[in-house]
Amino acid sequence: MLNELSQFFTSMSLFLLQLVPGLLVTVEIFTFTLLIAIPLGVIFALGKISRFKIVVHIIDLYVWIMRGTPLMLQLIFFYFGAINIGLNLSRFVVVLVVFVLNYAAYFAEIFRAGIQAVDRSQYEGADVLGLSFWQTMRYIILPQAIKKILPPLANEIITLVKDTTLAQVVGVVELFATVKVTVIRDFVIYPFIIAALFYLMFTQIITKLVAVLERYYAHYE
Amino acid sequence: MKNNILIIGLISLFFISTSVLAKVNDSKVPTVTDTSWIKVSETGVLVIGLDDTFAPMGFRDAKGKMVGFDVDLVREVALRLKLRPIFLPCVWSSIFLELKGCNIDMIQNGVSMNSARKEQALFSRPYLVNRMVIVIAKTSKDRIKKRGDLVGKKIAVQSGSPAFDYVKNYKGNDFDPASLKELVQYPDNYSALFDLSYKGVDAVVLDEIVADYYITRKKVDLLKISDTFATEKYGIAFRKGDKALCDKVQETLDAMGRDGTAAKISKKWFGRDVFRASSKLLLQSQAKHNPKQSKKGKSALYLTTKARNLC
Numbered sequence: 001m002l003n004e005l006s007q008f009f010t011s012m013s014l015f016l017l018q019l020v021p022g023l024l025v026t027v028e029i030f031t032f033t034l035l036i037a038i039p040l041g042v043i044f045a046l047g048k049i050s051r052f053k054i055v056v057h058i059i060d061l062y063v064w065i066m067r068g069t070p071l072m073l074q075l076i077f078f079y080f081g082a083i084n085i086g087l088n089l090s091r092f093v094v095v096l097v098v099f100v101l102n103y104a105a106y107f108a109e110i111f112r113a114g115i116q117a118v119d120r121s122q123y124e125g126a127d128v129l130g131l132s133f134w135q136t137m138r139y140i141i142l143p144q145a146i147k148k149i150l151p152p153l154a155n156e157i158i159t160l161v162k163d164t165t166l167a168q169v170v171g172v173v174e175l176f177a178t179v180k181v182t183v184i185r186d187f188v189i190y191p192f193i194i195a196a197l198f199y200l201m202f203t204q205i206i207t208k209l210v211a212v213l214e215r216y217y218a219h220y221e
Numbered sequence: 222m223k224n225n226i227l228i229i230g231l232i233s234l235f236f237i238s239t240s241v242l243a244k245v246n247d248s249k250v251p252t253v254t255d256t257s258w259i260k261v262s263e264t265g266v267l268v269i270g271l272d273d274t275f276a277p278m279g280f281r282d283a284k285g286k287m288v289g290f291d292v293d294l295v296r297e298v299a300l301r302l303k304l305r306p307i308f309l310p311c312v313w314s315s316i317f318l319e320l321k322g323c324n325i326d327m328i329q330n331g332v333s334m335n336s337a338r339k340e341q342a343l344f345s346r347p348y349l350v351n352r353m354v355i356v357i358a359k360t361s362k363d364r365i366k367k368r369g370d371l372v373g374k375k376i377a378v379q380s381g382s383p384a385f386d387y388v389k390n391y392k393g394n395d396f397d398p399a400s401l402k403e404l405v406q407y408p409d410n411y412s413a414l415f416d417l418s419y420k421g422v423d424a425v426v427l428d429e430i431v432a433d434y435y436i437t438r439k440k441v442d443l444l445k446i447s448d449t450f451a452t453e454k455y456g457i458a459f460r461k462g463d464k465a466l467c468d469k470v471q472e473t474l475d476a477m478g479r480d481g482t483a484a485k486i487s488k489k490w491f492g493r494d495v496f497r498a499s500s501k502l503l504l505q506s507q508a509k510h511n512p513k514q515s516k517k518g519k520s521a522l523y524l525t526t527k528a529r530n531l532c
Contacts, residue, residue, distance in 0.1 A: 011283070014283050014284070015283070018283070018284070018285050021285075076315070080315060080318050080322070083318060083319075083321075083322035083324070084322070088322075088323075088324075168312070169312060170312065170315075171310055171311050171312050173310060180274060180409075181273070181274055181280065181281050182283075183411060184274045184276055184280065184409065184410075184411045185276050185280055185281070185282070185283075186439065187411060187414065187415075187435055187439050187441050189415070
């Protein structure tokens, strides 16, 4: 009995150890995408509400394409497109670029909605105080917009956690791909359950962090 | 303002199309000399592309190390050629694009040699004969004993695999693919086998080597029935034009067949000598083999790669 138990723990710890590289890749894709795509999304959102019609049209086109086609297709298209025109990019870089471009499009729309939801009178008030456009954005509009968009933003971030599994279509071995290796080799189903627990833990952390942020921004009430 | 976008779009389209056309045109002029072996031996590295989830040909053991029949074979080949083998995991559906894109030097991963693939790549001589077998659950009460018993049953196959084509296009008196209740397509063999073990389907058609791996090494309760769907040959795929590299690998593989190394590796993975068992069948098939290579069907992709001459 004791022997069996120790054997179970040895094989389980060996399995969990094997997941570490995949888990790191998943965390890397997630963190990098978030860190670049959110500021990029803000910039695109500002571009979309700007008075330069050409900028508005270009961003519209970009958002239309990135939101209108599957992320899986974008990954395959960019990776093999790059190979085809002679660019020898690492597959990990392609995954990061595509994820950033895709998510920045969604974030742009969320931020635009948030910015436009702030009442006109706030701009007028800022104008009366003599604030510049950037000051208005930085101190008046964005803090109020962020408060409004936290729930949809959290939604999108949680989707990102699960979308990282798509990286395997261009051969980037993330958590789910690592898990599948054991499933195929040993014809067992328990690795899927462990993967599910990992993703649940991941989203739980995000949910908690967003709750903290919501409490922080509540002081504008 | 709408016109502005249209103009910019047209201009960029013009540039893209001219650059693509230029590349295609270039490639028709030079005859590329075959430096494949020189380049590989100079760098001392042989990059092998494989789907690292294809047990038992190439996959990862519990410690994450790359193992398998093909992996052992190619390790020995590389050792004898004094090269360092690097295994690059690829997605199977796009592995030939990786080869053309020069990310890998060769594909050794149980590649079935069919005419479509022979147009895309240069193949070694076949080194293994694989059959498409029909497996059922050991506990099944369906009494499926031959192909004809599959009428009205559900079969699962891996989508895009040769097994799917063989079942779908089977022409014989004993079995009509249209008489199946359902032909279920899964992205992986293991999903199909899971479905079989949970009785979601009645039979799975897959490569014999994969079935053998699960039955003999993993003790999965599956039963091979004697009827098969097709026999196919496995070869190593190289880039078209990389004949020098292909010849070097072929020579080494032949030597391994003669001195019994290949047989030893085969016994380790399959419990029998697939390498030698195959050679009889191969001799028969080689008599029919036509060495002339088809010239049609070269894609623009292939031409642009060749023009780059990156490899």
